[in-house]
Amino acid sequence: MTPNAASSGPSRRSFLASSAIATAAVAGGMPLLTACGGSDSGSREGTTSGKAAAKLLPTYVASKMADPDIPSKNGAAAGYTGKVDLAALTTSVPDKLGTGAPVKIMAPFWGTPPKPGCAYYKAVDTAAGTKVTWQNQNGMTYGQKLGAVLASSSIPDMVVVPGWELNNSKIGSAVAAKCLDLGPYLAGDKVKKYPNLAAIPSDAWRMGIFGGALRGIPMPTAPASMIVPYYRKDVFEKKGYSVPKSADEFLSWAKDATSARARVYACGDISWIAGAIFSVAPNWDIDDDGKLRYSIERPEYLESLAWVRKLFDAGVVHPDDRARTGDVGQRFTAGQILVCTGDMSFWYVKAAEQAQANPEFQIDGMDLFGADGGNPTTYASAPANIWSMIHKGASQETVENALAAANFAAAPYGTKERMLVDYGVEGSHYTVKDGAPVKTDQGNSEVVNAWGMLAAPAPYVAHPDLPDVARAQVEWQQRMGAFMKKTSIYGMTIIEPSRYANLSSQLEQLQIDYVRGNKKMSDVQAFIANWKSSGGDKLRDWYKELIEKNGSGN
Template identity: 75%
Template sequence: MTPNADSVPSGPSRRSFLASTAVATAAVAGGMPLLAACGGSDSGSREGATSGKAADKLLPTYVASSVAQPDLPSKNGSAAGYTGKVDLAALKTSVPDKLGTGAPVKIMSPFWGSPPKPGNPYYTALDAAAGTKITWQNQDGNTYGEKLGAVLASSSVPDMVVVPSWELVGKISNAVTAKFMDLGPYLAGDKVKKYPNLAAIPSDAWRMGIFGGALRGIPMPAAATPGIVPYYRKDLFDKKGYTVPKSPDEFLGWAKEATSSKAKVWACGDMRWAAAAFFGLLPAGTLGWNIGDDGKLTYRHEHPEYLEHLEWVRKLFDAGVVHPDDKANTGDPSQRFTAGEILVFNGDISSWYGKTTEQAASNPDFQIEGMDYFGADGGDPTLYAPQPAGIWSMIRKGASKETIENALAAANFAAAPYGTKERMSIDYGVEGTHYTVKDGVPVKNDLGIQEVNNAWVLLAAPAPYLAHPDFPEVARKQVEWQQRQGAFVKKTSTYGMNIVEPTRYATLSSQFEQLEIDFVRGNKKLSDIQQAISTWKSSGGDKLRDWYAELIDKNGSGN
């Protein structure tokens, strides 16, 4: 069975992330404003947040699943890990009674790639198992925001809609509270026990499903550990006798040694994402606001670590250790990594498995490992937790009771934990039709690859887990890496809050990413960034700080 993927920051392409995982269960955090509103009314301003104690009474009762115990329990906010073989005879049932009545439900979801045809054996089998009758309205994930905005602006909204956090901008964020229903009457408190897989979703993830003072989103939970891994080619490190760097200075020294333009080998790609963690920088987006030990509320680029991490990355570019295509900001760094043209690159945690499977046949010596984060002085790092959820499925206002119950039945089925018949069906389809099992390893055939794709998994997900029956050691390494990094993870003052900023500040920080890209490549000066920070403060940053201070004072701090 396939892994429940983990949270990533705003930097990587969402398309490449979702496409690289076996299932597209990404919970994206950090880069875009998230939605909520103060109070419990749908009227008035949509700005603000519902969080902390104010949210507790809205949440479903948490009842942990006991269906299948992991080999590696969650620790320090990590995913759970399963490293055993798949024993089909031992798979358990998490939904003993069909909760769906077969009433039709129309669901709109983003989709990357070519969606399966309606009525295919995969959809038919899952409908039969869950008691549902779903008509999928799959939309191109790359342009999903445009379609989502148009649908929410119309009077014809599908029964259930998948809403990713990165699309919650502009009018879409305001439309959520207007178009989607309060699920509290069906899921709040002990009511959720009718849906045991939904009850097993952690409370922090459910808290992120509160929009406009009501529980509207069924979440896909994420691990509370970094989603970006500084990967290195262990096989090539071993061959050359390289020692894995444990400080920024060591990294730069190693990078100069490892780079040989004559041999067409460079040390790394653009390391900005990892560098932010090396230097203890706060996350981007709403998570970037934090009350420090001095009691002051500041934003990420007001800290000295912001300039320090960029200056260090610039040293890499200036030293010529970054691949020329990375300097030109073209192509895919991960392909240069697998080709051996670069030895280190930043990637989301799903790349660990994705690159291993990709290279298994053609390059059997290939070994990918995750470098542990270190601090700017070579000591322990300071890391920050991503938001605990960032994709939701929502049910339209005005849906009939039967439609609501069938939509919830589908979500409950989709949230089945690892080690269950439901999870196996979702991830692999029908045995003999979509996959075969050999020595405890399920292998999809061509039809399975075509049909068993990423629509069902976006409705809901179980607590974060990682499992790769074909490469169990990858799952172990992923979880153990998360556990080591998780020991140094902190939460910011806005952790666990669904926040929508006032629209007047929507573009306040929009110039910084391009400035960072240009600066590290030597195309902008440090004074340009310093001026941008000054302009940010005077053109609304200081007023936005006051707004956040009031929000945190009202809702309580996320940490």
């Protein structure tokens, strides 16, 4: 229903576009150090899975709302390609669950927040029976604010916790210590009071277990929500370019397509897809030989870095991408680069943005390929990586109103609640043109990432104004999902011992420097050797024990 939705909510675009680390986290490209202790020991280290986790989870009750035009397959989101029939919208919760008690919610925000008490906030509060005071914080510095707030005695009733911020082990520990155990409200059949929360897949709920208790209300992610290599399909067709199908083909095409004189470069920094091309398992995984390895220990990891280095050395990467300045999306739409990477939401955002500005503009997702031209090896994204959590000190009435708000935010496609959350009030925040909702200026300024932060339904894609984009997104996910694997720690929310917190802290900068020619391969190899001797080998033993105790995620 929402052309702004990457999968299940309009906020996801803003989340993932804001940070390369965020993108990698959702794509399974880096380890997440999240708080989830074993329930038997009460420790905040480790994970809770298997039978222990099953006892903590809400009962799953599938939504019976609108059937998708493109059912989920191979881990892809469900797809909706029809127009919006406002008269046919259903109500997912006939009775208001909120009592109007005030709830203060802190969440990350990108852009200019709406004014408190704006028409959108009032409309959703009225429909949900809630009274939310939003404490919106700058998304780019949210981790700093979140850490400070959780360390203080002034914690809001509810906080949104993005997974990428949990790389800060202090935040992970604080979450386990200061956020409410939701089990008494949601475990088992208790969740049926909140039908939209009950319809969230169990895998997503499992990742909301922190410190041996269910603490996080998740925003589910489709397993095939991978980083996409986008290309200018219109330029490819005009120039007669064939879409590359191997690492060597890509480099050869990139050299032909680049013209520094014309200020056209083949690509931006596409490091985020190199791992998929060279079949680098993210994080920790047990290989075919039965040995547990971390991503950087694999030969394929060095090969993927070396390939990206070749692109930079060949001069096919835009100078601003080398310098890490400016807006990659603007370079892409301006035709200064022909290939870039981004999360799934980038697809719709750029197509909608250019629909009138440049009618000839066509964006498409390049199928991932194996380095040698064979099939790629893709890895499933975490079932959830963003949560809303309730402060332990909240009163019972506040807790119930916070859950009512989350239940409203998780309304599925085809409902009045979903329409209100995503678009606001017809006439004020949007109009309907040719069966598609179109936001007004007021809608664009008020109906932005707020309510969509609290929870989300099972992953879906719907763009009534650009149904072909929705279909292309889902079909790309289905194709790439056919090659998808799950790592040995898939679906587990894990906190590593704090003594290992800084082991990989310099890795991202080293990678950035190496591919740009500022470091040598020997520097990378030295880092890996030091990583192993400084704690990596001991951390491997810790993971072995964790997997032996909890079972493999794949």
